[in-house]
Each structure stands twice: as structure tokens, then as C-alpha cells.
Amino acid sequence: MSMREPEVVATLLLVDDEVNILNSLRRILRSEPYRLFTASGGEAALALLDQQPIDLVISDARMPGMDGATLLAQVQQRWPECLRILLTGYADITTTVKAINEGQIYRYISKPWDDHELRSIIHQALAFQHSERERLRLECLAREQNERLQELNATLEQRVHDRTAELEQTADMLDLAYVELRRSYVTATEVFANLVNQRLTRERQTNTQVIAVVKAYAERYQLDDRTSNDLAMAAALYNIGKLAWDDELLGQPSDLLYKEGRARYRQYPALGESLLMTLEPVQDAGRLIRHHQERWDGNGFPDRLAGEAIPLGARLLKLSVDFIELQCGMILDRKLTRDEALLLIKKYTGRLYDPELCSRFIELCNSLTPDLVLTDVSILALDTRRLEPGMVLARDLHAENGMLLLNEGKSLTSALINKLMVFEASEGGRYTLFVRKPESQTPAQEGAQSDQNSVSG
Structure with missing residues (x-):
């Protein structure tokens, strides 16, 4: 035979x-x-x-x-x-x-x-070609499904009771996710990062937390919009170069790898950049991904850059990634507490990290609550039943499976709050949303709200 x-x-x-x-x-x-x-x-x-x-x-x-x-x-x-x-x-x-x-x-x-x-x-x-074709297929599928949802929207209230719980979940999730996907390329990148997370266990899905840290730093130190967007996209996709790893390698702390495993680990930043190099909107973010494992003393990889030769965004991304991954047990053979992680980062300032940047980063992290929301009195943590129209999301909202539902900056409406409650009921869970008080809106937002009220009156 x-x-x-x-x-x-x-x-x-x-x-x-x-x-x-x-x-x-x-x-x-x-x-x-x-x-x-x-x-x-x-x-x-x-x-x-x-x-x-x-x-x-x-x-x-x-x-x-x-x-x-x-x-x-x-x-x-x-x-x-x-x-x-x-x-x-x-x-x-x-x-x-x-x-x-x-x-x-x-x-x-x-x-x-x-x-x-x-x-x-x-x-x-x-x-890379396979992943790009799959991305285009998923985008096409999302467009087709959204068009179907729009056709059904006029009679959605009558139809929703005739649908199964599974269809309710799929319809609302696609509706919410797709509308927000069109708002910015950064949001689209974060949705794509959720696909990367499907290869990882729940406790190792670090992208969301790393994004929260770099966004908090960008807001605290008033980085320009382009730099902030590049950082957010790099944080969402920094581990895309690990997609080809087997499950055993994905589960090993990086400091315990040796020989072939360590060699593959040292390749993932450059591989991540190469996977993104043909997508012009994320090329700058790809450069940050390539260099986020460089060290201040020049002993990092892949290019052994040192000091200020390392892009500023890559230096910040390394601090954020190490801060989160140390707490998840992805670097050492045990999980560090938040304070232990900051002490270790401080110990290696000047060797692994930019001293000046490290000092500002530690100061920032000490002002963050454990769930990475800034200790800002204008931010409230509310369940869906306490939400009010006009509130603005202060951080992204994800479903239990990690899919992005709403992104930061979204203004809540009555219809949107009702959809969230229906989706929450169909999923059998409870969501906590971090929102800004209506009185904390900017003057421009207050003016727009006043104009809307005048029109309504």
C-alpha cells in the first residue's frame, strides 16, 4: 500500500x-x-x-x-x-x-x-498570509451579520421573545461590538487582540490589563493622541508573535525557559513586528512591539539597543508588560503581589528600565486601584440597573469570554442600557461598569447635552 x-x-x-x-x-x-x-x-x-x-x-x-x-x-x-x-x-x-x-x-x-x-x-x-485572510473573512462576516441585524432592528422588540437565548446573546454582542469597532482603528486592534487571547488561559490573558496601564500613563502624563494610539495598539498585540507556540511553551514562565524554548522566546517580538509590517496603520505600533524586550543596559533583544536608542513607547510597554506578567506568573516561577512587582521593577531600574521613566511609572502604579482604574472620585463602579443615560464609560467593557462589548468614552443611552441588561440576562452574569458622573463631563459635552435638551423641549 x-x-x-x-x-x-x-x-x-x-x-x-x-x-x-x-x-x-x-x-x-x-x-x-x-x-x-x-x-x-x-x-x-x-x-x-x-x-x-x-x-x-x-x-x-x-x-x-x-x-x-x-x-x-x-x-x-x-x-x-x-x-x-x-x-x-x-x-x-x-x-x-x-x-x-x-x-x-x-x-x-x-x-x-x-x-x-x-x-x-x-x-x-x-x-501571516493565512492570518490576514482569516481577518478579512471575519470582517466580511461581521459586516454581513450587522446588515442582517439592521434589517431586523425595526421589529426587534417583537422578535426577541421568539428567539432562543443563544441568538439573543449573538445578536446583541455583534450589534454592540460592531458599532464600536467602526469608531477607531485602536478599538479594532483590541478586538483582534481578543482572538490572540483564545490561545491563552484566562489568567494569562494580559492584553486588557497592559492596555489599561499604558492608557493610564498616557492620560496622566498627557501623551499626544498618536503616541497614545500606537501604545494602545502595541499593548493589544504585543504577544501576537507567540501564536505559533505550542501549549507547553505558552505555559512556561519566561525565566524557566532554556535552549530551544528560550531561543523561540527571544524571537517573538521581531516575529510580532513582521506579522504587522504590511498593515500601514499599525507599523509604528509594530516597531514598539519589536523593541519592547530591549534593556536599558543594552543586553535585551532582538537588536540589543541601549538607553534612549530604544523608542520611548517600547520602554513604557516593557514596564507595563513586566508589571502585569510578574503578577500573573509569566516571568518567574511564582506570582508576585502588586507591591512585590513594583519593588522588583525598582530594583532593576538603570539595568532593565529607563530610570526617569521607571520613577514616573511606579508613581502612577501606586495611584491605581488593584483593578487598574485611576483613583478618581469622578469615576463610579455601577451595575447595569444603576446606570443612567448620559453617563460615559471610563474603561472598556468586556464579555465573560473576553470579547469587547463597549469601549472607553462611549456615552450611554436608554436603548443601550436596555440592550446591556437583556444581554446580561441571556448570559446569566452580572457586569460592573466604570463610568464618569454626568457632572464630570467636559464643557463641550455639557454644551452638547444642553443643546440636545433644548431640542427635546
Whole structure:
């Protein structure tokens, strides 16, 4: 009985005018679950792309007729979902720059290449492509379901009693989440971060707490909106590079890892950046993710940056991540208390952390309550039955499964409060919302409310 061939997971097109290079690439990839096509030049490659769906093109830079950069630029224009990698020699810098600018390539690989590194880059590229396709599928699904909800909205009150509890939960959750998703790209990033958390146990889902810390710092020290948004997105996705880890590695404190596990751990910040590099709105956040494990003394990773060469946002992100992960048992072999975590951070100031930034960070954390809400007398913790129209959320609201329901800054209305109560009843739980008192609204908000009351009168 013949052995079953491995299932093909991707289709690759290899382009080079040298037969021995094509043969070498085929040899390296023959044990991988790929379907391979080859072409000896750019025109032949384009003709094949017209006939076959291709996931990834690997092209040599220097070829007679159409060079690799020109080929990949045309691939980007005609088949933008097809990933592009350029093989280049040290003398091909002009071609490489052209490929980056016009072909928007995923990576370039210098000749001669390392076989293991080449396979690894291809694996990473295809993993990124898969995650991006899944994200687009989920966005399309959300749009379709929201349109259906809008069609049913006129008669929702009559229909809700005819639906099962499961449909009630799904409908209200999608309605609330989708409306808030459109308000800002930061909110969309936090929703995507919830997908990352599905790989993690409840106690290791640290993104929400890290986001709360960086937002508190940004508000306390009045960081500009762009920096604050980049920090919030980086906090939401800082551990995206761990998605490919197995469950055993995910469950190990980082200080107990060794050999292969430690090597993979040191790769996750750079991998996180590479997964986000083609998404322009999060490229700055990706840079913060790459450098958030650098150390003030220059002994961090992946680039061993030191001092102020480390981006300020990355320095703050490291403080926030370490503060939360120390309390979750993700760094040492035991969970530290809040005070123990701050004492340890203070001990390593000047070595791991920026001394001046560390001092402000510790001062901030000492003003936070254990659930990370600022000790602000204008903030109330209320259940859904005590909510009033006009109150404004002071922090994000998540469902029991971690999905974002409402984001900070949302103004509550009677209809929205009623929907929350229906959703809460269908889920069988109780929610506590942190809101600002109506009298703590800004003058602009008070003016808008006054105008609304005048219109209503």
C-alpha cells in the first residue's frame, strides 16, 4: 500500500533564469507541503500566474529581460494577495530598493542563503498570509451579520421573545461590538487582540490589563493622541508573535525557559513586528512591539539597543508588560503581589528600565486601584440597573469570554442600557461598569447635552 502524500497547504512559484538555482530551491522545499511551479523568466512567470492561483512568488533579482523587481511590482498590482520574496546578491541594492518600493515585497533574502532560514521565512510568510485572510473573512462576516441585524432592528422588540437565548446573546454582542469597532482603528486592534487571547488561559490573558496601564500613563502624563494610539495598539498585540507556540511553551514562565524554548522566546517580538509590517496603520505600533524586550543596559533583544536608542513607547510597554506578567506568573516561577512587582521593577531600574521613566511609572502604579482604574472620585463602579443615560464609560467593557462589548468614552443611552441588561440576562452574569458622573463631563459635552435638551423641549 502506497504512503499517503502530505496535504498541500500552499502553492509557490519559483522564478530564476538559472536551472541550477531552481533545482536547488526545489530540493530544499521538496519535503514541505507545497505545490511548486517554476519559471525561467518574468514573462513566463506572469503567464503562469494568469493560469494558476499562486500564494507566494520567490524571484531572483537579476534576470535577462524583465528583472525580479519589475516582475514583483506587476505581481503586486495584479495579484496583491500573492506574497512576494526577492532573492538578491550583495551587489543588487538598487534592484532590492525598487522591489521594496514598487513590489512591496514581504522579505528579501541574500545569496547565498541558509536553507533553514529560507524555509523558516517561507513558513512565516504563509502563516501571516493565512492570518490576514482569516481577518478579512471575519470582517466580511461581521459586516454581513450587522446588515442582517439592521434589517431586523425595526421589529426587534417583537422578535426577541421568539428567539432562543443563544441568538439573543449573538445578536446583541455583534450589534454592540460592531458599532464600536467602526469608531477607531485602536478599538479594532483590541478586538483582534481578543482572538490572540483564545490561545491563552484566562489568567494569562494580559492584553486588557497592559492596555489599561499604558492608557493610564498616557492620560496622566498627557501623551499626544498618536503616541497614545500606537501604545494602545502595541499593548493589544504585543504577544501576537507567540501564536505559533505550542501549549507547553505558552505555559512556561519566561525565566524557566532554556535552549530551544528560550531561543523561540527571544524571537517573538521581531516575529510580532513582521506579522504587522504590511498593515500601514499599525507599523509604528509594530516597531514598539519589536523593541519592547530591549534593556536599558543594552543586553535585551532582538537588536540589543541601549538607553534612549530604544523608542520611548517600547520602554513604557516593557514596564507595563513586566508589571502585569510578574503578577500573573509569566516571568518567574511564582506570582508576585502588586507591591512585590513594583519593588522588583525598582530594583532593576538603570539595568532593565529607563530610570526617569521607571520613577514616573511606579508613581502612577501606586495611584491605581488593584483593578487598574485611576483613583478618581469622578469615576463610579455601577451595575447595569444603576446606570443612567448620559453617563460615559471610563474603561472598556468586556464579555465573560473576553470579547469587547463597549469601549472607553462611549456615552450611554436608554436603548443601550436596555440592550446591556437583556444581554446580561441571556448570559446569566452580572457586569460592573466604570463610568464618569454626568457632572464630570467636559464643557463641550455639557454644551452638547444642553443643546440636545433644548431640542427635546
